[in-house]
Amino acid sequence: MTEADELREFADREYEFGFVTDVESDSLPPGLDESTIHQISKRKGEPDWLLEYRLKAFRHWLTMEEPSWPKVERNTIDYQKIIYYSAPKPKKTLDSLDEVDPELLETFEKLGISLDEQKRLSGVAVDAVFDSVSVATTFSDKLAELGIIFGSFSEAVKEHPDLIRQYLGSVVPYTDNFFAALNAAVFSDGSFCYIPAGVRCPMELSTYFRINAAGTGQFERTLIIADDQSTVSYLEGCTAPMRDENQLHAAVVELVALEGATIKYSTVQNWYPGDADGVGGIYNFVTKRGLCKGKRSKISWTQVETGSAVTWKYPSCVLLGDESVGEFYSVALTNNMQQADTGTKMIHIGKSTSSTIISKGISAGRGQNTYRGLVDVKKGATDARNFSQCDSMLLGDRCGAHTFPYIEVRNPTAKVEHEATTSKIGEDQIFYCNQRGISTEDAVSMIVNGFCKEVFSELPMEFAVEAQKLLAVSLEGSVG
Amino acid sequence: MSGKKENSMLEIHGLCASVEGTEILRGIDLEVKAGEVHAIMGPNGSGKSTLANVLAGREEYLVDAGTVQYNGIDLLELSAEERACEGIFLAFQYPVSIPGISNAYFLRSALNAIRRYREESEIDAVDFLELVRSRMDLVGMDEKLLHRSVNDGFSGGEKKRNEILQMAVLDPTLAILDETDSGLDIDALRIVAEGVNKLRKQERAIIVVTHYQRLLDYIVPDQVHVLSEGKIVRSGDKSLALELEKEGYSWLQADDARAGNNA
Numbered sequence: 171m172t173e174a175d176e177l178r179e180f181a182d183r184e185y186e187f188g189f190v191t192d193v194e195s196d197s198l199p200p201g202l203d204e205s206t207i208h209q210i211s212k213r214k215g216e217p218d219w220l221l222e223y224r225l226k227a228f229r230h231w232l233t234m235e236e237p238s239w240p241k242v243e244r245n246t247i248d249y250q251k252i253i254y255y256s257a258p259k260p261k262k263t264l265d266s267l268d269e270v271d272p273e274l275l276e277t278f279e280k281l282g283i284s285l286d287e288q289k290r291l292s293g294v295a296v297d298a299v300f301d302s303v304s305v306a307t308t309f310s311d312k313l314a315e316l317g318i319i320f321g322s323f324s325e326a327v328k329e330h331p332d333l334i335r336q337y338l339g340s341v342v343p344y345t346d347n348f349f350a351a352l353n354a355a356v357f358s359d360g361s362f363c364y365i366p367a368g369v370r371c372p373m374e375l376s377t378y379f380r381i382n383a384a385g386t387g388q389f390e391r392t393l394i395i396a397d398d399q400s401t402v403s404y405l406e407g408c409t410a411p412m413r414d415e416n417q418l419h420a421a422v423v424e425l426v427a428l429e430g431a432t433i434k435y436s437t438v439q440n441w442y443p444g445d446a447d448g449v450g451g452i453y454n455f456v457t458k459r460g461l462c463k464g465k466r467s468k469i470s471w472t473q474v475e476t477g478s479a480v481t482w483k484y485p486s487c488v489l490l491g492d493e494s495v496g497e498f499y500s501v502a503l504t505n506n507m508q509q510a511d512t513g514t515k516m517i518h519i520g521k522s523t524s525s526t527i528i529s530k531g532i533s534a535g536r537g538q539n540t541y542r543g544l545v546d547v548k549k550g551a552t553d554a555r556n557f558s559q560c561d562s563m564l565l566g567d568r569c570g571a572h573t574f575p576y577i578e579v580r581n582p583t584a585k586v587e588h589e590a591t592t593s594k595i596g597e598d599q600i601f602y603c604n605q606r607g608i609s610t611e612d613a614v615s616m617i618v619n620g621f622c623k624e625v626f627s628e629l630p631m632e633f634a635v636e637a638q639k640l641l642a643v644s645l646e647g648s649v650g
Numbered sequence: 651m652s653g654k655k656e657n658s659m660l661e662i663h664g665l666c667a668s669v670e671g672t673e674i675l676r677g678i679d680l681e682v683k684a685g686e687v688h689a690i691m692g693p694n695g696s697g698k699s700t701l702a703n704v705l706a707g708r709e710e711y712l713v714d715a716g717t718v719q720y721n722g723i724d725l726l727e728l729s730a731e732e733r734a735c736e737g738i739f740l741a742f743q744y745p746v747s748i749p750g751i752s753n754a755y756f757l758r759s760a761l762n763a764i765r766r767y768r769e770e771s772e773i774d775a776v777d778f779l780e781l782v783r784s785r786m787d788l789v790g791m792d793e794k795l796l797h798r799s800v801n802d803g804f805s806g807g808e809k810k811r812n813e814i815l816q817m818a819v820l821d822p823t824l825a826i827l828d829e830t831d832s833g834l835d836i837d838a839l840r841i842v843a844e845g846v847n848k849l850r851k852q853e854r855a856i857i858v859v860t861h862y863q864r865l866l867d868y869i870v871p872d873q874v875h876v877l878s879e880g881k882i883v884r885s886g887d888k889s890l891a892l893e894l895e896k897e898g899y900s901w902l903q904a905d906d907a908r909a910g911n912n913a
Contacts, residue, residue, distance in 0.1 A: 596746070599748060601730060602746040603760075604707070604729070604730035604734065605706050605707075605730055605731075605733075605734050605739075605740050605742075606734055606756075606816065606820065607731050607734035607735045607763040607764040607767065607820070608731060608759055608760055608763050609763070610731075612759070616751055617748055617751070620748055620749055620750025620799065621749065621750055622750070623751075624750075
C-alpha cells in the first residue's frame with residue numbers, strides 16, 4: 171500500500187459513533203414561534219413561571235442578531251427548519267432503570283456508557299441525555315443519601331423548583347448572547363446537580379449527551395451548585411450520528427460555587443465533525459460560565475475538543491468572591507475542515523483572585539484553530555493574578571492557528587502574564603522516533619500527547635486515557 | 651554464497667544518493683563484518699552524515715543508484731522504523747527534543763515497538779526500569795534524566811550520553827554514531843567513548859562517523875575510511891586516522907587534482 175493510499179484510508183475512516191438508533195420518537199414539527207415554546211413547556215409539564223421565563227427569553231431572542239465575529243466560515247442556520255423537541259417515546263412510565271427501552275440502553279452500551287449500575291465498577295454516576303430528554307440517571311439513590319441531588323433538569327424543575335428558580339439564568343442570563351437566549355427559550359433537558367454544604371461528592375458525576383434524531387437541535391441546560399465548602403467533579407461527553415446536514419448544539423452550562431467550594435468541570439467533546447470535505451457535522455455553540463460567588467471558591471474547566479464541524483465556546487469564570495480561583499485547561503484539535511474558535515474569559519472582581527489559562531491548539535488537515543481569550547481585571551480586584559499560556563501546534567502546511575488574547579486591567583496591583591508559542595511537528599522529530607522503531611502514527615500521537623500533557627494531567631484518570639486515545643484517532647492520517 | 655559473504659553484515663555497492671536534487675554520495679563501496687568497528691572520516695560536506703542518514707532510512711535522502719545488503723536483506727526496501735526494528739541504530743549528531751514525553755516513556759515505547767516487530771512480549775514498567783538502570787551506569791547518567799522530557803533542555807553532553815544509553819537499551823546489531831564527539835568536552839568525550847567501548851561485542855558492528863581523530867583515540871577502529879566528495883578515497887587501519895590528524899584533509903584535494911589530470 172502506498173503512503174497516499176494509507177492516508178486516504180485513514181481519512182475515509184468512519185466516525186466511530188456515527189450510527190443511528192431506531193427508536194420511535196415524539197417530535198415537534200420543525201419551526202419556532204411562541205406556540206413551539208408553549209408545546210415544549212406543556213410536554214414537560216412545567217410550572218407557569220418557567221414558561222414565562224422561556225417566553226421572555228424568546229421575545230428577547232427575536233430582537234437579537236446572530237453574532238458574526240468568530241473566525242469561522244459556515245452555512246447559515248435556518249432556525250425555522252430545526253426540530254426543537256424530540257424525545258424517544260417511552261413504552262410506559264419508568265419506575266427503574268430496568269424499564270428503560272433496551273434500544274436506548276444498547277445505544278449507550280455501544281458508546282461505552284453502561285447504564286447498568288450492577289456492571290459499573292468505576293464509580294461514576296451517569297445522567298444519559300438522548301436528544302431532548304434525560305433517559306436514565308445512575309446512582310442517584312446512593313447520592314441522595316448524602317443529600318446530593320443529581321439527575322435530569324426536568325425532574326429538578328418538579329422536585330426542587332426553589333433551587334432552579336433561584337439559580338436558573340443567574341450566571342448566564344438569557345440576555346447574554348444570541349444562543350444563550352435561544353437556549354433559554356427552547357431548552358429541553360440537561361443535568362442538574364446540587365452538592366450540600368460540607369459534602370465532598372464521593373464519585374465523579376457525568377452527563378453523556380447523544381444527538382440521534384435527524385433535523386433536531388440539541389439545547390440542553392446544565393446547572394451545578396456547590397454549596398459552602400463542598401467539592402464536586404463533573405464530566406461531560408458527547409457524540410452524534412453522521413449526517414450530511416449541520417446540526418445545531420446550543421447548550422448553556424451554569425456553575426455556582428459558594429464559599430470555599432470547588433467545582434471541576436471536564437468535557438470530552440466528540441460530536442460528529444463532518445466528513446473530510448466538510449459536509450455535515452455539528453455546530454457546537456455553547457455558553458459555559460461559572461460564578462465563583464463565595465470567598466476562596468474555585469472553578470476549574472478542562473476541555474478536550476476533538477469533534478464538531480465548528481466549535482465556538484468560551485468556558486469562563488466570574489471571580490466574584492475574594493481569593494477565588496479560576497482555571498481553564500483546553501486542548502482543541504481541528505482536522506480536515508474542522509474549525510474551532512475557543513478560549514475563556516476570566517473576570518476578576520474580588521480581591522486576590524487568581525486565574526490560570528493553559529490552551530493547546532492543534533491544527534491538522536485544513537483545520538483552523540483560534541484561541542480567543544479575555545482576562546478582565548476590574549477596578550476593585552486588588553492583587554489579582556493571571557497566568558496565560560497559549561500554545562499552537564501545526565501538522566502539515568494547509569492548516570492555521572490564530573491567537574487573540576484580550577487583556578483589560580483596571581487595577582494597578584494586578585499581575586498578568588501571557589505566553590504564546592507556535593510550533594510545527596518537524597520531520598526531524600518524526601524521523602527520530604522512526605529511527606527508534608516507533609511508527610509515524612505513534613510518533614505523531616506521542617508528540618501531540620506530550621504537547622497536551624499539562625491539560626491531560628488535569629483530567630480525571632479514566633478521561634485522560636480516553637482523551638489520549640481520542641486524540642490519536644482524530645489525528646490518524648494527518649501526517650504523511 | 652561464499653564464506654566471506656556470510657560474515658558480512660553490511661555490504662554497500664555503488665551507492666549514490668542526493669538531497670533536494672544535489673548529488674552527495676557518488677558511488678560508495680563498503681563492507682562491514684560483525685564485531686568490527688569502522689570509522690568514516692572526511693572533511694565537512696564530504697557526505698559522512700548523508701551516508702549515516704541514508705543507512706538509517708531518512709526519506710529526504712534519495713538513493714539514486716547502488717545496493718545495500720544488511721544481514722542478507724535489501725535494506726533499501728525497508729522503512730526507517732523497519733530498519734530500526736531489524737537492529738540498525740543511529741546515534742544522532744543533533745538529538746531531537748520531544749517536550750512532554752519522558753525519556754523513560756520514550757525509550758520503553760521504542761523498545762516495545764522493536765519487541766513487537768520481533769514478536770517478543772512487551773516489557774513492563776518494572777522490568778524496564780531495572781534494565782535501564784543497569785545500562786545507565788555505562789554512560790554515567792543521572793537517573794533524573796530518565797524522568798525529564800526527551801532531550802528537552804539537556805546539555806550537549808547529556809544529549810550524547812542519552813543517545814548511547816538508548817543504544818545500550820535497544821541493543822542494536824549495527825550502530826552508526828554520527829559525530830557523537832561533536833560538542834563534547836574532553837571529559838564527556840571520554841565517558842561517551844568508554845560507554846561505546848563497553849558496547850562493543852562480537853555480534854555487533856559499529857560505524858563511527860567523525861571529523862576528528864581524537865574520538866578514535868578512545869574508540870579504536872578496525873578500519874578507517876576517508877570520504878571525499880561522496881566517495882571513499884582511502885581505506886586503511888587506525889594509522890590512517892593518525893596520518894590525517896597530522897596532514898589534515900588538504901592532501902585529498904591534491905589527490906583529486908592529480909586524478910583529474912590523469913583522466
